[in-house]
Amino acid sequence: MDLLSNLVLGMSVALSVQNLLYALVGCMVGTLIGVLPGIGPVATIAMLLPITFHLPPTAALIMLAGIYYGAQYGGSTTSILVNLPGEASSVVTCIDGYQMARQGRAGAALSISALGSFFAGTVGTLIIVLFAEPLTRMAQKFGPADYCSLMALGLVAAVVLASGSVLKAIAMVFLGLLFGLVGTDVNTGAQRFTFDVPELSDGIDFAPIAMGLFGIAEIVINLERKMSRSGAIKVTSLWPTREEIRRSIPAVLRGTALGSILGVLPGGGPTLGAFSAYTLEKKISKTPERFGKGAVEGVAAPESANNAAAQTSFIPMLTLGIPSNAVMALMVGAMIIQGIQPGPEVMTKKPDLFWGMIASMWIGNLMLVIINLPMIGMWVKLLTVPYRFLAPAILLFCAIGAYSLQNSTFHVEQVAMFGVLGYIFVRFGCEGAPFLLGLVLGPQMEEYFRRAMLLSRGDPMVFIQRPISLGLLITTAILLVLMALPSIKKAREEAFQEEET
Amino acid sequence: MSRFLSKDFLSGVMFIAFGLVALWFGRNLALGTSVRMGPGYVPHMLADIMIILGTIISLVPLYSNATTREKETIWAPVGGAVVVLILAIRFVLPLPASLAQLSTDWLLLVATVGIFALLLICVLVNMSRGSHVAPSEKIDDVEPPKWRPITMVTIGIVVFALLFETTGMFPSLVALVLISSAGGDEFKLVEVVGNIIVLTILCVVVFKVGLSMNIAVINGVW
Numbered sequence: 001m002d003l004l005s006n007l008v009l010g011m012s013v014a015l016s017v018q019n020l021l022y023a024l025v026g027c028m029v030g031t032l033i034g035v036l037p038g039i040g041p042v043a044t045i046a047m048l049l050p051i052t053f054h055l056p057p058t059a060a061l062i063m064l065a066g067i068y069y070g071a072q073y074g075g076s077t078t079s080i081l082v083n084l085p086g087e088a089s090s091v092v093t094c095i096d097g098y099q100m101a102r103q104g105r106a107g108a109a110l111s112i113s114a115l116g117s118f119f120a121g122t123v124g125t126l127i128i129v130l131f132a133e134p135l136t137r138m139a140q141k142f143g144p145a146d147y148c149s150l151m152a153l154g155l156v157a158a159v160v161l162a163s164g165s166v167l168k169a170i171a172m173v174f175l176g177l178l179f180g181l182v183g184t185d186v187n188t189g190a191q192r193f194t195f196d197v198p199e200l201s202d203g204i205d206f207a208p209i210a211m212g213l214f215g216i217a218e219i220v221i222n223l224e225r226k227m228s229r230s231g232a233i234k235v236t237s238l239w240p241t242r243e244e245i246r247r248s249i250p251a252v253l254r255g256t257a258l259g260s261i262l263g264v265l266p267g268g269g270p271t272l273g274a275f276s277a278y279t280l281e282k283k284i285s286k287t288p289e290r291f292g293k294g295a296v297e298g299v300a301a302p303e304s305a306n307n308a309a310a311q312t313s314f315i316p317m318l319t320l321g322i323p324s325n326a327v328m329a330l331m332v333g334a335m336i337i338q339g340i341q342p343g344p345e346v347m348t349k350k351p352d353l354f355w356g357m358i359a360s361m362w363i364g365n366l367m368l369v370i371i372n373l374p375m376i377g378m379w380v381k382l383l384t385v386p387y388r389f390l391a392p393a394i395l396l397f398c399a400i401g402a403y404s405l406q407n408s409t410f411h412v413e414q415v416a417m418f419g420v421l422g423y424i425f426v427r428f429g430c431e432g433a434p435f436l437l438g439l440v441l442g443p444q445m446e447e448y449f450r451r452a453m454l455l456s457r458g459d460p461m462v463f464i465q466r467p468i469s470l471g472l473l474i475t476t477a478i479l480l481v482l483m484a485l486p487s488i489k490k491a492r493e494e495a496f497q498e499e500e501t
Numbered sequence: 502m503s504r505f506l507s508k509d510f511l512s513g514v515m516f517i518a519f520g521l522v523a524l525w526f527g528r529n530l531a532l533g534t535s536v537r538m539g540p541g542y543v544p545h546m547l548a549d550i551m552i553i554l555g556t557i558i559s560l561v562p563l564y565s566n567a568t569t570r571e572k573e574t575i576w577a578p579v580g581g582a583v584v585v586l587i588l589a590i591r592f593v594l595p596l597p598a599s600l601a602q603l604s605t606d607w608l609l610l611v612a613t614v615g616i617f618a619l620l621l622i623c624v625l626v627n628m629s630r631g632s633h634v635a636p637s638e639k640i641d642d643v644e645p646p647k648w649r650p651i652t653m654v655t656i657g658i659v660v661f662a663l664l665f666e667t668t669g670m671f672p673s674l675v676a677l678v679l680i681s682s683a684g685g686d687e688f689k690l691v692e693v694v695g696n697i698i699v700l701t702i703l704c705v706v707v708f709k710v711g712l713s714m715n716i717a718v719i720n721g722v723w
Contacts, residue, residue, distance in 0.1 A: 054712050165509065167561075171516045171554040178523055178547045185540035192540055193526055216654060223650035223685050388685045389696050392678040395654065396700055399661045399677060400670070404714055412662035416655050423651050428512035446543045458536035 003129065006355050013356030014363055019062050022055065023360050026063035027367045030070020035078055035379045036390065040088065041071035042433075043218045045330045046210035047394065049337065050401035053207075057338040058353045062360040064334055068327055069121065069310045069361070072270060073368045076113045076303050077379055080106060089270035089306040092278040096291060096298030103294050108240035112248050112296060113303040114372050120256040120304035121365035124311025127260050128318070128358050132347060135319040139344035145452035145462045149472040151445045154322040156476045157265065158437050169434045172425075176435040179204060180442020187450065199410045206333040208411050209439065211398050212418025213425070213432045214326075219391050220423050238373060240296070248300035251281055259305030263312030269325040273309030274302035311361060318354065319344060322441070326433035329440045513559025520551030653684030669720035670708075674701060 013019060033044040045064055052060035075090035080097035093113065100109040142150065159169040182193045183203030194200040240248070258280060259273035281301040282291045291298050314331075316322045321343035323329040335342045340350065347354045372379070402411040425432055456462035463469050523544055533539025657680035664673035675697055682693045708714045 051712065054714070165558070167554065167558050168509070168512055171512075171551065171558060174547055174550050174554065175516065175519055178519065178544070178551065181544050181547070187538075188531075188540050190530060190540035192530060192544060193523070195526070216658070220650045220654050220684075223654070224647045388682065388687055389692070391685060392681045392693075392696060393700055393703075395657060395681050396661075396674060396677055396704065399658055399665075399673075400704065400708055400716075403662075403665060404708070404712075404716075407715070409662040409665055412658060412665065416658040416662070419658065420651065420655055424515070427508075427646060428515060429508040430512050449543065450538045453535055453538065458534060460535070 003133075006351070007129065007359065009351060010355030010357075010359030013058060013352050014062070014359035018056075019059055019356065019360060020363070022059040022063040023066050023364045024367055026066020027070040027364050027371055029063075030067035030072075031074035031077075031368065031371055031379065032070075032382065033067065034071035034074020034076075034090075035382055036385075039218060039222075039390075039394065040214075041068055042210075042326045042330065043214040044071070045327060045334075046207070046214045047398050047401060049207040049210065049330065049334055050405045052334055053337055053405060057335070057340060057350075058356050060334060060338060061331065061353070061357050062364075064331060065314070065357060065361060066364045066367075068331075069307060069364060070368060070371075072307050072310050073114065073117055073372050074379065076117070076299075077110065077372065077376065080109045080113065080299070081380060089274050089310075090303075091271075092274050092302045093299055095278070096293075096295050099292065099294035100296065100299065105240075105244075105294065105296075107238040108244055109296070109299050110376060111238045111373060112240050112244065112300050114369050116248065116252040116255065116300045116304035117307040118365050118369045119252055120259060120308035121311055121368075122362060123256050124260055124263070124308045125358060125362045125365070127312055128315055128361070131264075131315055132319055132354070132358070135315065136344045136347045139320050142344075142468065143452070143466060144448040144455065145466050146468040146472065148445060148448040148452055149463055149469040149476070150320065150322060151441050151448070153472045153476045153479075154316070154324065155434070155437055155441065156479055158325070159434055160479055160482075165429070168430050172430050172432075172434040173438040176438020176440075177442040177445065178438075179209070179435075180439045181446065186443075186447060197410075199406075199408060203443070205405060205411060205414070206336065206439070207405055208402050208414035209418050210330055210333065210436065211402060212415045212420075213422035213435070215394065215398050216415060216419030217422030217426055217432075219394055220419070221426055222387060223391055244296045248296050251297035251300040252304045254280060255301035255304035256308045258301075259308030260312045262305075263309030263324075264315050265324065269313050269327070270306035270309045273305035277301040277305035307365075314358075314361075317342060318346065318357075321346075321444075323437060326436050329433075329436045332440050507562045509562040510559045513555045513557070513561075516551050516555030516558060518555075520548045520555060523548040523551065650684040654681050657681040657684070667720065669717040670704065671701060671719050674704065 014023070029044070029048070030041070033039055033041060045067055048064070048067065052064060055063070072089060076093050076097070078084045079090045079093040080101050083094050083098040097109050097113070100106065155173050156170075159166060159173060180203075182200055184190070184194075184201050185192055191201060255273075255277040258277050259270075262273040262276060263269060278298060278301060281295075281297045282288050285291065285295070285297065287295075313324050313328055316324050317328040317331055321332065321341070323332045332342050335346075340346060340353070398415055399412050402415045403409060405411050422432060425435070452462055453460070463473060527541055527544040527548065530541030530544060531539035532541045532545060535542075657677045660680060661673045661677040664676055678697050678700060679693060682688055682696070705718060708716060709718065
């Protein structure tokens with residue numbers, strides 16, 4: 001069978017010593033980042049982009065993927081032990097996880113969350129394997145107009161799921177598209193917005209922007225706040241009781257299913273998955289009053305959901321080349337740095353990379369269970385490192401990394417510039433993620449738009465006449481209209497308020 | 502006057518500024534036609550959209566926090582004036598050629614007219630139903646920034662960039678760590694020196710040995 005031979009190919013790539021090593025490094029760094037509060041997976045991947053530049057493409061992507069799901073595991077550890085979510089997707093785990101820890105069930109909560117995550121990761125990987133080929137085949141039928149509409153849908157969906165003002169998020173997408181235009185125009189060779197700076201003629205490099213917007217801005221915001229640390233709770237036994245296992249199995253299953261679906265949606269991802277799973281568990285539970293007081297389902301469901309979603313959010317990126325969230329946008333950026341144009345061609349032209357990466361995801365998940373459970377004490381110790389040591393270290397890695405991209409200090413200056421811009425964005429309440437998606441998709445979208453218009457001889461009706469494009473545009477319109485409906489608007493605001501507290 | 506310090510108002514102004522900058526620096530890029538788009542076609546479209554969205558974003562908080570009386574006496578004329586002003590800036594300032602262009606390119610014409618009509622409708626609808634918007638609606642003010650972290654971090658990185666190629670990694674590392682540490686709340690020299698030592702070793706191991714990058718630790722020495 002085709003699928004099986006693909007998996008064998010993937011395993012043979014992923015099990016090479018070099019790739020195993022990079023998967024391990026990725027998982028370790030990811031866990032580390034997840035454990036350290038105040039720096040999320042987006043900032044980390046942004047900072048490590050330049051380093052992956054020196055690696056072969058497959059190893060680079062395997063490592064970045066490892067960081068991504070490693071952060072999901074690490075984030076849950078701090079949520080449970082110190083009531084500090086390492087990152088957004090484990091915010092809900094705090095609610096019941098920390099209560100369990102206070103009742104002396106920290107070990108049980110940790111192992112249930114790790115095993116649930118592993119199960120969800122396995123299912124998520126299987127889903128990628130099953131859906132990758134049909135979706136890729138579908139994507140190969142797409143014309144320029146269809147692609148343009150697909151990107152519009154992806155961008156709008158990302159906006160809908162950004163917190164805060166929709167209007168501002170849309171404006172951020174357009175700003176990202178605008179920044180994406182800098183450089184030489186592909187069709188005519190004209191210099192656009194390069195200000196006679198030779199370094200800009202290839203376009204603004206993706207890595208310095210991501211580092212500045214996410215890395216530097218995050219550090220500055222953290223420096224402004226005083227970080228308080230509470231002591232960690234001691235872990236005694238890792239074994240859950242039979243009752244806890246009985247309760248958490250259905251929760252893990254439901255969480256995995258919900259997370260897998262929400263992960264595939266453009267704009268979805270781990271955070272959305274975790275929140276929805278927690279709400280679902282609370283709604284269908286016979287004893288909803290136990291939630292918030294250490295219910296094991298409240299740990300099992302969101303933890304498996306966020307990991308399932310972390311896996312399945314790779315699907316639109318790998319098959320269509322459309323990133324569904326900021327982390328995936330960074331992965332697209334990493335592929336472009338490596339000279340790979342993400343899209344349906346990746347699977348046909350680089351099957352070793354494609355299947356190797358998928359296989360490594362499962363291996364990475366297995367590694368994470370091992371990294372996390374027995375070594376839990378070490379990670380907890382890391383929590384005591386004060387931020388005033390971390391901040392300069394992170395800055396330094398950003399600066400050297402940016403320099404190493406093209407051995408030019410201009411890139412380092414760019415990091416500083418975009419750091420200031422990112423800080424302004426945060427202060428003005430503008431989301432960075434829509435900007436990043438716009439930036440990544442900008443050049444391609446313009447290309448497809450111009451090609452579609454050329455093919456149709458300047459007739460914009462082409463976007464409506466093609467059935468695929470029409471369907472995508474209608475979906476986009478429905479999403480926008482739904483956003484404007486008062487009841488949905490209210491529900492959305494409530495959901496994000498919960499996230500902030 | 503705090504409504505002028507709200508996040509929405511200021512970010513709207515920022516979007517308008519970006520749009521105007523793009524229009525100004527893109528003024529020499531040929532628009533082309535909708536069949537054969539020139540390098541300037543998409544930038545202009547995006548710049549227009551930026552300006553319009555920025556205007557809407559910045560006007561909404563000003564308007565929704567005004568009293569009914571203010572709405573009638575101040576905002577109706579101001580809203581109208583803003584729309585006219587934007588039209589004027591958009592077509593007169595950066596693009597003397599764009600009016601001639603419009604008459605030959607119906608897509609651009611329709612798009613531009615449509616977008617501005619949309620803007621006008623948005624403003625008008627807001628004004629007519631504005632009376633039932635509570636004047637006490639919460640304004641989300643921009644928090645007063647703390648200048649030290651952002652300036653220190655930025656200066657640190659820029660100094661690093663300036664020193665890196667002339668002096669090598671170690672001096673620029675020391676500068677960056679010293680300056681950025683000064684941006685935090687606590688500054689203890691012993692800790693910072695310790696941090697510098699650890700980071701130097703780490704950087705040499707990771708970048709020089711591990712990734713074998715071509716970086717001088719101290720220029721001319723190692």
